[in-house]
Amino acid sequence: MQRVLITYGTKNGSTAEIARLIADALRDEGLETEVRSPAEVADVGPYDAVVLGGALYMGRWHREARRFSRRHAQALRERPVWLFSSGPLDTSASERDVPAVPGARRAERRTRARGHATFGGRLEAGAKGRLAKAILDEGRGGDFRDTARITAWAHDVAGELKALPEEV
Template identity: 75%
Template sequence: MSRTVLVAYGTRNGSTAEIARVIASVLRDSGLETDVRPAAEVGDVAPYDAVVLGGALYTGRWHRDASRFTRQHRQALAERPVWLFSSGPLDPSASERDLPPVPGARRAQRRTQAREHVTFGGRLEAGARGRIARMILEQGRGGDYRDMDRISAWATEIADGLAVGAQRP
């Protein structure tokens, strides 16, 4: 029997949504059914056997839709495997070392009893919404710092973990 995984996310400019789609693709390729949705649009997590939740980072804060999702679904999330990710550093730091979760993601990790949290680099390019985003771009600090190989490897670890969990009696 195939397991169904929700990959939900909170994003402003789409970078975190793209990461969520990459994760879902890897999970699908591993034989898992996936549903990729904005966290704000998820009304119930009961249909899912596991959840991967991502939140974009803005000025050191985890995206409010991701945080709200963990508050609204706290009990149901504690009853299934959960993995969390953040995306946002606009430099190579996330690929060079493990970055600790920001306070909002750390609270979500405790709230959901998540198995793991990882931070991936972010992307900020011309046309991004928000005053701060425009200021960062004007200072020449934008770019794409996502490491898709690292993201795919992490998703493979999740798929492997779910496969092992499915085999336990």
């Protein structure tokens, strides 16, 4: 059974929830999954594949996701990797492909990722950060995650992973 690490950088928990949705979909496809924050991962060696996600803040990919891609770059290039971003606080990510922000594009190149997807984000009352509070005060918060799209993407990842030769 192939073992997949799903790791993520998040500030208010939405990206962690997306990571768990992805893990559930991969498990449904018969893959073994572990969901961990980047700080909990010392070595990617035990995993056959990695899904790395990062929340978006002011056009930047989450720092923990960027650091993880740098710290484990060599090991990530030796296994299949997929990236995701979460963050647009509107329906744009469900309506069209939203390109990766610069930090995620660099991680794509650094890890030789097989793909990247951007999903809508969630920002609700109680969110941390001055900018988050300002957005909420303007009435622009909400939950824009499209769980059907996230799950479909994860099933596509599983299909690609299961189609790879065993030695990968």
